[in-house]
Amino acid sequence: MHLNSRLPHVGTTIFSTMSALAQTHGAVNLGQGFPDFDCDPRLVEAVHRAMAGGLNQYPLMTGVPALRQAVAAKIESQYGHTYDPEREITITAGATQAIFTTLLAIVHPGDEVIVLEPCYDSYAPNIELAGGRIVRVPLTPGSYRPDFALIRAALSPRTRAIIINTPHNPSATVWSAAEMRELAALLEGTEVLVISDEVYEHMVFDGQPHQSVARFPALAARSFIVSSFGKTYHVTGWKVGYVAAPAALSAEFRKVHQFNVFTVNTPAQHGLAAYLADPAPYLELPAFYQAKRDLFRAGLAATRFKLLPAEGSYFQCVDYSAYRERCGDLGDAAFCEWLTREIGVAAIPVSAFYATGSDAPIIRFCFAKKDETLRLALDKLSRL
Known part of the structure; x- marks a missing residue:
């Protein structure tokens, strides 16, 4: 039987791909946007x-x-x-x-x-x-x-x-x-x-x-x-x-x-x-996540990543241009795969959020994680 797809150009999402790669290599998953801690x-x-x-x-x-x-x-x-x-x-x-x-x-x-x-x-x-x-x-x-x-x-x-x-x-x-x-x-x-x-x-x-x-x-x-x-x-x-x-x-x-x-x-x-x-749980949420953002940004400041502003959400985008000599002139998707395999931290390429990709060397981390998860990721990233 032949099925004429309603979405012929859609495949597996980058989130599923990177999460599976992180699991395969035992990497810290800062890719997909979900917490690794329990709710109230x-x-x-x-x-x-x-x-x-x-x-x-x-x-x-x-x-x-x-x-x-x-x-x-x-x-x-x-x-x-x-x-x-x-x-x-x-x-x-x-x-x-x-x-x-x-x-x-x-x-x-x-x-x-x-x-x-x-x-x-x-x-x-x-x-x-x-x-x-x-x-x-x-x-x-x-x-x-x-x-x-x-x-x-x-x-x-x-x-x-x-x-x-x-x-x-x-x-x-x-x-x-x-x-x-x-x-x-x-x-x-x-x-x-x-x-x-x-x-x-x-x-x-x-x-x-x-x-x-x-x-x-x-x-x-x-x-x-x-x-x-x-x-x-x-x-x-x-x-x-x-x-x-x-x-x-x-x-x-x-x-x-x-x-x-x-x-x-x-x-x-x-x-x-x-x-x-x-209302306290949602009123206190900005301070809760700002503390995680600040912890993560402080750790990233010791690396050669260039930090983009993080005004809201639980994401931090960075420019990885300074590492191109280390890993070769990789596009953001290939860099994320390299980072997962070789360094042990998974991220998401920002090009995945464009229809035809992007040439910008920008990747996205999720900091909605336990502090110990963020510190482990930062320790691995510091080895870059």
């Missing part, structure tokens, strides 16, 4: 109580009411925008499902969706599966900041949406309030929707606030905000997230969501609702 035991206990209490059947398609109410309260307290938990908050099976469902809900064949490269690797396949056309706009080389002149030039009568991501994966840049206002001004008078990937919203450093689109009424009115409990609470394997959007947009999102996944793990939702009653 209180969260596990809250989910266990829900299970033991018989909360194990289908919840509402839109999500457990208590969790939607808690999410709406958190957004209002953090960003000053009020969402109706009944009509404007939907619980999802993680952020990737939320983005895919959003695209399926709003994109028709031939519609254009702008993505800012480098970007998370699910965006483009999701757009293709929805029948849309991907319009790639590069972020400013070196700084990875949005170039609004290029975004303006990319807009057309066929533009259906733009996907933005702050804090940004892979570069760890964070959009400013001025950049959000410039985006709002650029889209004024258009029908372009915004998909705002804010899964690292509670990992913004050095006293900066996270500039959610919810802070800007003109953007909030046209935006789907996507966030992730997995990222915030160190439970990436639970795959629970949410979408916040105006009622009319949420109604279209839910039409697809009900046939895409229908609903999400019931006891996990109840446990998260109870845990959200205490």
Whole structure:
């Protein structure tokens, strides 16, 4: 039988490849973005109580009411925008499902969706599966900041949406309030929707606030905000997230969501609702991850890697140009493989976040690890 692939150019992701290589060589895996430490035991206990209490059947398609109410309260307290938990908050099976469902809900064949490269690797396949056309706009080389002149030039009568991501994966840049206002001004008078990937919203450093689109009424009115409990609470394997959007947009999102996944793990939702009653875990998260960032950056300062700014998320990008004499003039993917085999530390090549690769000698480390894991990695990297 011959199967005509819907995604003929898609293979195994670089994350799976590098994780497998790290396992084969016993390397410290600073590639794939997930913690190697446990979540708060209180969260596990809250989910266990829900299970033991018989909360194990289908919840509402839109999500457990208590969790939607808690999410709406958190957004209002953090960003000053009020969402109706009944009509404007939907619980999802993680952020990737939320983005895919959003695209399926709003994109028709031939519609254009702008993505800012480098970007998370699910965006483009999701757009293709929805029948849309991907319009790639590069972020400013070196700084990875949005170039609004290029975004303006990319807009057309066929533009259906733009996907933005702050804090940004892979570069760890964070959009400013001025950049959000410039985006709002650029889209004024258009029908372009915004998909705002804010899964690292509670990992913004050095006293900066996270500039959610919810802070800007003109953007909030046209935006789907996507966030992730997995990222915030160190439970990436639970795959629970949410979408916040105006009622009319949420109604279209839910039409697809009900046939895409229908609903999400019931006891996990109840446990998260109870845990959200205490804001301390997410309010303390910036300091928690900033300490890890600072530990990691201090160790890298003793190497010849050139550190790029890390304003948010749990990633650190570095320029490895100074090591080209040591390992040969390797591209970033080959350098990551060499680093894993020869030095014992796995990283991710930033070229993997571009459609056609990148010539820049930049790789990405994840510092969402135990301090002892980071110190072990730094010890190995110091031998370079």
